[in-house]
Amino acid sequence: MIYLDNSATTKPFPDVVKSYSTVATEFFGNPSSLHSIGGQAEKLLTQARTQIADLLGVKNNEIYFTSGGTEGNNFALKGAAKAYQGRGKHIITTEVEHDSIHKVMEQLQEDGFTITYLPVDKNGLVSVEAITSSIRKDTSIVSIMHVNNEIGSIQPIAEIGSMIKRQKPSVLFHVDGVQGIGKLPIELKKANIDLYTISAHKFHGLKGNGVLYIREGLMLSPLLAGGGQERNYRSGTENVAGAVSTAKALRMQLDNQLYKKDKLVELNRYLRESLAQMEDTVIHSPLEKSIPHIINFSILGVKAEVFVHALEKYNIYLSTTSACSSKSNTVSKTLTSMGVAKDVAESSFRISLHYDNTLEEIKITIDKIADTIKWLRGVMK
Numbered sequence: 001m002i003y004l005d006n007s008a009t010t011k012p013f014p015d016v017v018k019s020y021s022t023v024a025t026e027f028f029g030n031p032s033s034l035h036s037i038g039g040q041a042e043k044l045l046t047q048a049r050t051q052i053a054d055l056l057g058v059k060n061n062e063i064y065f066t067s068g069g070t071e072g073n074n075f076a077l078k079g080a081a082k083a084y085q086g087r088g089k090h091i092i093t094t095e096v097e098h099d100s101i102h103k104v105m106e107q108l109q110e111d112g113f114t115i116t117y118l119p120v121d122k123n124g125l126v127s128v129e130a131i132t133s134s135i136r137k138d139t140s141i142v143s144i145m146h147v148n149n150e151i152g153s154i155q156p157i158a159e160i161g162s163m164i165k166r167q168k169p170s171v172l173f174h175v176d177g178v179q180g181i182g183k184l185p186i187e188l189k190k191a192n193i194d195l196y197t198i199s200a201h202k203f204h205g206l207k208g209n210g211v212l213y214i215r216e217g218l219m220l221s222p223l224l225a226g227g228g229q230e231r232n233y234r235s236g237t238e239n240v241a242g243a244v245s246t247a248k249a250l251r252m253q254l255d256n257q258l259y260k261k262d263k264l265v266e267l268n269r270y271l272r273e274s275l276a277q278m279e280d281t282v283i284h285s286p287l288e289k290s291i292p293h294i295i296n297f298s299i300l301g302v303k304a305e306v307f308v309h310a311l312e313k314y315n316i317y318l319s320t321t322s323a324c325s326s327k328s329n330t331v332s333k334t335l336t337s338m339g340v341a342k343d344v345a346e347s348s349f350r351i352s353l354h355y356d357n358t359l360e361e362i363k364i365t366i367d368k369i370a371d372t373i374k375w376l377r378g379v380m381k
Helices: 012-026 036-056 069-083 099-110 128-134 159-165 240-276 306-313 333-337 359-380
Strands: 063-066 092-093 114-118 140-146 172-176 195-199 208-213 279-281 295-298 349-354
Touching: 012 240, 036 063, 036 240, 063 069, 063 240, 069 099, 069 140, 069 172, 069 195, 092 099, 099 114, 114 128, 114 295, 114 349, 128 140, 128 159, 140 159, 159 172, 195 349, 240 279, 240 295, 240 359
Parallel strands: 092 114, 092 140, 140 172, 172 195
Antiparallel strands: 063 208, 195 208, 279 295, 295 349
């Protein structure tokens, strides 16, 4: 199997699965229990929190465990919007955010908030100047994704954070880091980020686990009320095994980022050069300011869903768009915001790599893409 849909989800590291199984079976106690079994679980939870904090360069009391990116984004935005609405009810974001941001914005609009959706350029990048000019007296939050999940463009997060701190430091800066963490360096403190969302299954952890970084000193309105776990922010018995396995997955992925990035750059280059030689193929992922893990392209005149299923017979798996919207049969809002024509966007595909993909796999994929295009064009004649 050649799996090239890693932006949708990744295969868990075997050691991560093992760590989850060990904790779930041998240290199954409730961390809130007073007996020693509960104490063991609480100790492991604390260790996992500290390990993640160290890996992210923050304090352990700034790390909160969630069920993943969607919950993290909802908690960050809804919690901050409600807690700091006294500062204003205006929020700035972009046209190309993940649905877990856009849908929250729609809900906040129903609650009386005003949302500014900024456009992006042909490379999928938002202008720092556009954000600057959009900040108003009643602006309370700016939310910008770190890496676009469809085309891989890297937003100028550090520049945006620096600008906000200079212009209006009361504005909170939230970053959806789901596609960025483990793929490129990020210094949360230096980037002046207040809230940062990550999801374990995007870096070979297990589904249903995530982390929200909340800068020390902020007070968000909690989404879940109950027993007061996660320092009253997320009530409910903690998923200790999930937290431990997330810490392990993050450490292993950051090691990959450090030692295997160059290999991934080479795979991306080979993909780009090979796709560019194919007739009626358009590459959408920008050459610069883009991570090597993602390459988005269109094959003109080819139906995306048919093409994806045709590749499956070769045991090759890629995607047409974001996994969260792939079954809705809608055109990519990222590509249309970039100015890509609707018919071109409808024939778009995303290859998303992981650090252990090989050049041999990519060569096979290119060959089969070419064969499939030839076959489909013959069928369509």
